[in-house]
Amino acid sequence: MAEPIKTKPKTPTPSGKIGRLTNEAMGLVGDTRQWVDAKLRLFELDFEAKLDGIASRVVAGATVVFMAALALVFGLVALALLLGDLWGRQSLGFVAVAGGCFLAAVLIHWLRPRFVKGSMGVADKAREERRALPASTETKQLSSPTNGKQAP
Numbered sequence: 001m002a003e004p005i006k007t008k009p010k011t012p013t014p015s016g017k018i019g020r021l022t023n024e025a026m027g028l029v030g031d032t033r034q035w036v037d038a039k040l041r042l043f044e045l046d047f048e049a050k051l052d053g054i055a056s057r058v059v060a061g062a063t064v065v066f067m068a069a070l071a072l073v074f075g076l077v078a079l080a081l082l083l084g085d086l087w088g089r090q091s092l093g094f095v096a097v098a099g100g101c102f103l104a105a106v107l108i109h110w111l112r113p114r115f116v117k118g119s120m121g122v123a124d125k126a127r128e129e130r131r132a133l134p135a136s137t138e139t140k141q142l143s144s145p146t147n148g149k150q151a152p
Helices: 017-087 090-115 120-132
Strands: none
Touching: 017 090
């Protein structure tokens, strides 16, 4: 046979000053809970708004980069065709444009620390600062607390 569910009998709220004080305390707890819930919801909405702003900037930036890359590709193809027409062989135009792109890539690689500030330069500076710090091989042993008494 199943055991009956034991329930706690509801205690009546006290009357008088203690009853009013209890009711006020319960109301204060409820108001505080609502305030915390409202603050959490506000934080959530602010976070969503910031995230939406970041996402829209990323999409806009990616679109600009994609369109610029597409324009660069078409421009380089047009330049290669133009040079090929001038020199009488289309392949020479494409070889010349490919060589120019390769040369630009090599120059950018060599000039990168000065050309792109804040990327590789930061890592190089941090590495140099670590080398400049004196290496401490000595470990210090802390003494035990003496509680105001002098150690012998």
